Amino acid sequence: MILIFGGAYQGKLDYAKKNFEIETVCDCSDGAAPDFTADAIYGIDGFVKRCACNRASSTGSDQLPPEAADWFDERREAWRDKILIMTDVSQGIVPMEPELRAFREMNGRLMLQLAAEADEVHRVFCGMGKRVK
Template identity: 25%
Template sequence: MHFVTGGAFHGKAKWVQQHYSASRIDEGWFNSYEKAGWETGDFTTSLVVLEGLEQLVKKVVEKNESGGRTALQKKLQTWLAWEASEPGRCLVLIGTDIGKGIVPMEKENRLWRDVTGWFYQDVVMAAERVDVIWYGLPQTLK
């Protein structure tokens, strides 16, 4: 699994398209900003890109405030199992870093921010590769 993170509008998606040859990704690119439904893990291509990971976290937190992190860890295990089930499969997760800046005043937004940070830690631990994209420039962390 490959995790790509960085600030909003810093070029994460563009970098992934260039890194993974856009023609290979067309059918396997799922963007949570535009539509939902990719959370199930029923993928039909060998390369899958899940963009907008923080939006999935927000949905999970809204549904299950106290057990959100556990639900997300189960989702991550499902994705990892999918990737490992056949040779050649590759999962790329793209998530915006929402942990910097001013701490939100609203309890639900603070919880979303916290759970996103914890989930990203889980994702980084499970990932084979981690890149941060700032202003279009990649930095490989792992």
């Protein structure tokens, strides 16, 4: 698996298309669950945000939405040969809203897990990528 990360609007998808053989892309920016039949999964942070906000809004419920890292862990074999692209939201001012802080933390936990398991990790800044693993 290859993990590509970077800040918002830094050209991560263009970088991936230019440097790797990608025919199909699943865009999760709107919060949709990743479709691992695509070659690349883009906007994973959108799915993570949906998980975090659902979890925050369902306090007191026995059926909490999944932790994004656990959800990915349960589907490990499906994304082993994919290119995963996500936004690093760890920089900047910490949000005041509890659900946005929860999203930021959940996104970081998933990035840690994916980076540890990745064969390659690339960071993209201003459209330029650098392999960091």
